[in-house]
Amino acid sequence: MAGVINTPLGKLKIIDVLVSFDGPRIFTCTNSVAKYLAFLVDELDEWDHWLFIPVTSIRISEIKNGLLSIREALLNPESDILFEIFLPLVEEYEAKLMTISRMEIPTEFLPDENSYILGQSNSTIEYYSELPQKETNALDMASESARDVFDIALEMNDDPYEIESSLFGETLLNIQYTMFALDERWSTSRKPPVSVVEDNIVNVSSLFQSSFGIRFKSKQTADIFRMTPATKSLRKLAELLQVSSDIDQLRSKLKTINPRAVLWYQKFLHTVQRARASLRAEWAAPNQETLSVSLTKQQVDLAYEITKQTEETVSTKTIRGTLYAVNLRRNTFFIEGDDESDYSGGLSEEIQKFVAKGHVFHIPMKVEAHLEVKVIINVSTSEENFVFTLIEVYEEHNDFLINDGEDL
Amino acid sequence: MKFVSILNNKTFPGFYPPNCPANSSEVNVEPVYRLIESNTIKEKEFVPSGIRRRSYFEGDCETLALSVLGSKDDISMAYRFFSSIGQLKKNKVAVGYITRNSGRVLFDRSVNVGNSHINWWTYDGIQPHTFFNKILQIGVDI
Numbered sequence: 001m002a003g004v005i006n007t008p009l010g011k012l013k014i015i016d017v018l019v020s021f022d023g024p025r026i027f028t029c030t031n032s033v034a035k036y037l038a039f040l041v042d043e044l045d046e047w048d049h050w051l052f053i054p055v056t057s058i059r060i061s062e063i064k065n066g067l068l069s070i071r072e073a074l075l076n077p078e079s080d081i082l083f084e085i086f087l088p089l090v091e092e093y094e095a096k097l098m099t100i101s102r103m104e105i106p107t108e109f110l111p112d113e114n115s116y117i118l119g120q121s122n123s124t125i126e127y128y129s130e131l132p133q134k135e136t137n138a139l140d141m142a143s144e145s146a147r148d149v150f151d152i153a154l155e156m157n158d159d160p161y162e163i164e165s166s167l168f169g170e171t172l173l174n175i176q177y178t179m180f181a182l183d184e185r186w187s188t189s190r191k192p193p194v195s196v197v198e199d200n201i202v203n204v205s206s207l208f209q210s211s212f213g214i215r216f217k218s219k220q221t222a223d224i225f226r227m228t229p230a231t232k233s234l235r236k237l238a239e240l241l242q243v244s245s246d247i248d249q250l251r252s253k254l255k256t257i258n259p260r261a262v263l264w265y266q267k268f269l270h271t272v273q274r275a276r277a278s279l280r281a282e283w284a285a286p287n288q289e290t291l292s293v294s295l296t297k298q299q300v301d302l303a304y305e306i307t308k309q310t311e312e313t314v315s316t317k318t319i320r321g322t323l324y325a326v327n328l329r330r331n332t333f334f335i336e337g338d339d340e341s342d343y344s345g346g347l348s349e350e351i352q353k354f355v356a357k358g359h360v361f362h363i364p365m366k367v368e369a370h371l372e373v374k375v376i377i378n379v380s381t382s383e384e385n386f387v388f389t390l391i392e393v394y395e396e397h398n399d400f401l402i403n404d405g406e407d408l
Numbered sequence: 409m410k411f412v413s414i415l416n417n418k419t420f421p422g423f424y425p426p427n428c429p430a431n432s433s434e435v436n437v438e439p440v441y442r443l444i445e446s447n448t449i450k451e452k453e454f455v456p457s458g459i460r461r462r463s464y465f466e467g468d469c470e471t472l473a474l475s476v477l478g479s480k481d482d483i484s485m486a487y488r489f490f491s492s493i494g495q496l497k498k499n500k501v502a503v504g505y506i507t508r509n510s511g512r513v514l515f516d517r518s519v520n521v522g523n524s525h526i527n528w529w530t531y532d533g534i535q536p537h538t539f540f541n542k543i544l545q546i547g548v549d550i
Binding site: 022023045 | 452456457458460461463464465466467468470471474475486490491492493494495497518520521525
């Protein structure tokens with residue numbers, strides 16, 4: 001923060017100092033209602049003489065990019081009225097404010113024609129941020145509010161102070177659901193249990209400039225041990241982020257957490273990837289525990305790939321059971337095995353062709369079936385997924401073979 | 409040369425923000441230059457803006473530093489820049505020095521006034537103007 005200036009226009013927070021030499025001389029500032037360009041006309045013995053003109057973000061960008069001189073900005077304000085203000089250097093004096101029309105600005109107040117601001121931009125496009133600066137760090141806020149605080153900063157090069165609304169929404173959702181999934185109580189049910197939701201809900205309490213910063217706070221406050229019900233999940237999330245810069249540590253960590261949490265964390269990393277952002281995160285608990293982490297774009301990419309890593313093995317298996325369903329539109333089957341396992345999956349191309357020629361299955365049907373079994377293992381979580389394909393099927397009583405094209 | 413007494417214990421005034429100034433160092437720098445208006449060295453022209461404007465301005469650490477230049481070559485650039493923004497009165501240059509006991513400095517290059525721009529935070533009890541002893545006229549001496 002460069003400072004706050006008390007004027008008859010209100011308490012103005014300095015946004016961006018354009019020229020500083022012995023303090024800010026030309027800067028932009030705001031009172032949350034309007035933005036102004038402030039220009040120091042003169043330093044007198046007992047007063048500083050300023051001009052304040054209303055400006056828009058676009059106009060500020062033009063000044064910062066050297067497209068508009070300070071003189072042009074003063075002579076062509078967004079409104080016809082400018083504010084001439086004398087601010088006292090002596091506390092007993094009152095500030096003086098006068099409104100003047102842009103046509104009435106004495107030329108001796110004005111800078112040169114070539115009063116362009118240099119060096120404010122390293123790129124051809126200078127982005128202007130409407131986001132406020134973060135005023136309180138996470139640790140202080142956690143202590144003051146008795147709530148967990150989790151700050152994340154998506155650092156983007158392209159349009160750094162704004163984010164697509166869908167990506168923003170997904171980021172919030174994925175963080176929240178990663179937290180739910182990191183709570184061990186959410187194990188089997190499709191939806192997180194009410195107790196998990198109630199304990200782990202986090203609210204977005206503010207956005208800040210960093211480049212795009214989001215502050216979350218636990219909905220619930222701390223107990224006598226200065227821990228909230230969300231402290232545990234947030235600590236786990238912070239630890240997960242912390243190890244994400246190291247492949248081996250991340251692999252080990254992923255094996256210890258719920259596969260559902262890995263999936264949601266993977267989704268979160270994917271949103272960061274899609275925002276083309278690097279990531280900084282800081283967690284602080286009311287008990288003063290804190291963790292902060294920074295991940296480059298490359299580290300985010302790598303962590304995402306690790307959460308996705310799978311291995312496949314393919315084998316065949318013969319089973320006996322009852323064929324209960326064949327869906328000709330979706331090319332799927334369902335067999336209840338005599339081994340008390342259920343088998344469902346897709347039809348092989350041969351069986352699909354056979355069916356296309358007019359073969360009809362009379363179900364339910366006692367069958368012997370040959371299946372292709374593909375086992376997909378998530379390397380990180382060791383979770384196994386089985387994918388079955390029906391290759392051959394024989395009706396047990398009629399002894400028919402389907403896969404070679406013979407008729408029933 | 410004026411006599412400069414060093415009577416401080418290397419602390420900053422109590423109203424400085426915590427950790428201010430950060431990333432700075434104690435060094436001797438000579439000569440240093442400061443643009444001024446008067447023909448004589450006056451204390452009022454050597455007051456950091458954060459102190460001078462304190463009745464209406466709540467500044468950050470940087471505003472408590474005095475801006476000086478470490479190179480004579482940058483004086484013209486700084487003068488041109490000040491002239492371009494309408495501040496034509498600063499057409500003289502005070503020449504002085506910084507000692508390591510006087511405070512802490514940060515070499516803070518500026519696109520507008522030159523690469524030799526220095527922020528100088530003086531310790532409690534130090535009067536910066538007493539470190540200057542010569543005045544040059546822009547257009548005459550420089």
